[in-house]
Amino acid sequence: MHTIEPAPLSAQSPHKPVLTGVQTRFDIHLHDGRVAFNGDDIFHDLDLTLPANSFTCLLGPSGVGKSTLLRYLAGLVDGDANGDITCSDAKPLSGRVAYMAQQDLLLPWRTVRQNVLLGAVLRNQRPDLDRADALIGDVGLSDAAHLRPAELSGGMKQRAALARTLMEDRPVVLMDEPFSALDPLNRMRLQDLAARVLRGKTVLLVTHDPLEALRIGDRVHVLRGAPATLADAIIPDGKIPRDVTDPDILRHQAELLRQLGATPAELNRAEGAL
């Protein structure tokens, strides 16, 4: 299969995003969250607040339970789990969440457009074709809307997955390392795109990249230890997407690396290298 690479950033079309639905107006509180696998607690007594329309990033070493926490909030953990998830508007969280995973999860037999329309099809609702086309345009895939996933590059697949996530028009978006499999340039473009099109929604993004978190996050939490505990949020300043060469951002990065377990010697070396 031949793949089509997305055009460089300079070829951006001038039209504004058609987005989107309403601004999210409720905070989400997780209180005393606990998830266990095979009798071992991944985390317990975990509290997390996602303020209304904030972009929260969750960092942590591999296997610490970041994805588990995200999946728990998405209602995807079936096993040994409990805790209080409350929304400040007193309605339940379930049914108000869109989920985006590390894999694009595009169905290979459906075109980009048909994949974007998947949610409506699965709920047996009438799909909003105009909105789908507008969102496909927003993520820069208008020319590829009729292609199947096998004909897309990795970056284009994640764009399609992002359009599908936006199509759900849920107030809360949970993302599990959605950009980690991309090359650095594509990752940066996707981060910018996601930060732009998800504005107004409450987002939780799991990532293992401190700079990604500092680039697009309003709040950055580190999850670490076993059972895992959550450190207080780091709240970087500046307009998103931030300049990752800014000294403040680098200072925050050093702090995040320290929280992730880097020793002072390692931190000094890292600073020397920068």
Added chain:
Amino acid sequence: MTNSTPPSKSTTTPKRIPLTERRLLKLARPLIIIAALIATWQIIVTITGAPKYMLPAPYEVWVTLIARHDVLLDHAKYTIAETVIGLFAGATLGALAALPMALFSPIRFWLMPILLVSQAIPFFALAPLLVLWLGFGLASKIAMAALIIFFPVTVAFFDGLSRTEPGWLDLARTMGASRWRLLTHVRLPAALPAFASGFRVATAVAPIGAIIGEWVGSSHGLGYLMLHANARVQIDMVFACLLILCAFSITQYFLVDRVLRAALPWQADSLRRPGQ
């Protein structure tokens, strides 16, 4: 907004052998293989000096094939009908068995052991019973063919249905998918490549079922004709039957393969990727 413009196809298309040459080679390949097989056959006949009633030479079989083509084709009709009907009956039953097993775990727990035990029965040994129950006509042969292919189709389809990518199921769940829509729009299409594999195997073995059925009791079909000719030491006739059977099986397999490929164009096919 980025605006992805596909680069012209010519830049990504790898250099190819000229089309006519590739086509010629593709057409010639089966002919070359058949010629080599016939040559081998003739060499064996010449070297061993086997008499006609043991191993007839290719030319003698060819003469019989032409001279008796009316009888041969008349009997082939029955065998082909039994095979094709048996194939579709067996595949349908297999799909219908796999579906509830994949969807409802109680059915799976009860049906799977029965299915496995049924495989311990040598189906060929059932042929006399089928003829006894269903008679000398088409029905017993169709049942035999259907029985033989039921298991591979069921197992393949069940496998496909129970191995839906977990991420797709998660996604569908957060989307609030209905159980029925999840089945028809995610799990079923995802299982089709596995079903197709089972169906290909079934296509290859279905004629065996029909022939066995005909051997045990019938008054028509290539199996009947072979048995009859064998008893009268008309070995050239036996070989003529075999040739027709081979030609039919191969044609059927390639037709089915073609249709399945066309129906499942998204299927990963690493052997056919251009430039590899």
